[in-house]
Amino acid sequence: SYVLTQPPSVSVAPGQTARITCGGNNIGSKSVHWYQQKPGQAPVLVVYDDSDRPSGIPERFSGSNSGNTATLTISRVEAGDEADYYCQVWDSSSDHQRWVFGGGTKLTVL
Amino acid sequence: EVQLVESGGGLVQPGRSLRLSCAASGFTFDDYAMHWVRQAPGKGLEWVSGISWNSGSIGYADSVKGRFTISRDNAKNSLYLQMNSLRAEDTALYYCAKGRDSGYADYAFDIWGQGTMVTVSS
Numbered sequence: 241s242y243v244l245t246q247p248p249s250v251s252v253a254p255g256q257t258a259r260i261t262c263g264g265n266n267i268g269s270k271s272v273h274w275y276q277q278k279p280g281q282a283p284v285l286v287v288y289d290d291s292d293r294p295s296g297i298p299e300r301f302s303g304s305n306s307g308n309t310a311t312l313t314i315s316r317v318e319a320g321d322e323a324d325y326y327c328q329v330w331d332s333s334s335d336h337q338r339w340v341f342g343g344g345t346k347l348t349v350l
Numbered sequence: 351e352v353q354l355v356e357s358g359g360g361l362v363q364p365g366r367s368l369r370l371s372c373a374a375s376g377f378t379f380d381d382y383a384m385h386w387v388r389q390a391p392g393k394g395l396e397w398v399s400g401i402s403w404n405s406g407s408i409g410y411a412d413s414v415k416g417r418f419t420i421s422r423d424n425a426k427n428s429l430y431l432q433m434n435s436l437r438a439e440d441t442a443l444y445y446c447a448k449g450r451d452s453g454y455a456d457y458a459f460d461i462w463g464q465g466t467m468v469t470v471s472s
Contacts, residue, residue, distance in 0.1 A: 273458035288458035339397035
């Protein structure tokens with residue numbers, strides 16, 4: 241079955257750039273979606289189809305995807321960006337097609 | 351305002367059944383795929399099931415296949431999850447989520463409800 245690997249935690253100072261990775265076998269051939277989840281709240285879509293942003297999501301959020309790694313980049317990090325971030329792909333490679341989430345990365349703003 | 355409101359959660363004994371509902375508003379419900387996603391306490395997100403706009407395509411996670419049934423009623427703008435033979439490991443917050451397109455594959459989930467808690471315990 242397809243596995244997405246994320247670092248458990250990433251820390252960054254305010255104003256700096258945070259990069260959250262999502263590893264998977266040939267993930268560059270898939271569309272990757274990213275969600276932000278703050279404590280006690282539902283997830284929010286922040287990037288879809290590797291690098292597109294839904295309306296209302298700041299331009300500070302961007303995504304890339306190539307080879308075996310997808311990356312969510314948050315520029316000029318703010319305290320309000322502190323949250324858990326999850327990557328997601330549609331796995332059509334196995335007999336049982338399904339949606340797969342990464343384990344999540346906790347972003348801490350120092 | 352686009353909104354998804356889940357209901358039907360609660361405390362249930364192992365082996366029993368529960369039916370979750372999700373009421374949609376603010377968008378054309380029958381244009382989009384819908385999903386159920388769960389999150390066990392302190393854990394990550396797990397996709398449970400998805401259904402295409404016309405119920406023509408349906409998928410389940412291996413962990414629930416054969417026990418859970420997803421359905422929708424487009425006339426009532428509602429999504430359902432019938433959960434049978436519940437286990438302790440099904441304990442989680444269950445979210446209803448809207449797909450960005452009519453099929454339940456490939457397209458991200460752009461609107462999420464606040465979730466309904468299911469606790470399976472004797």
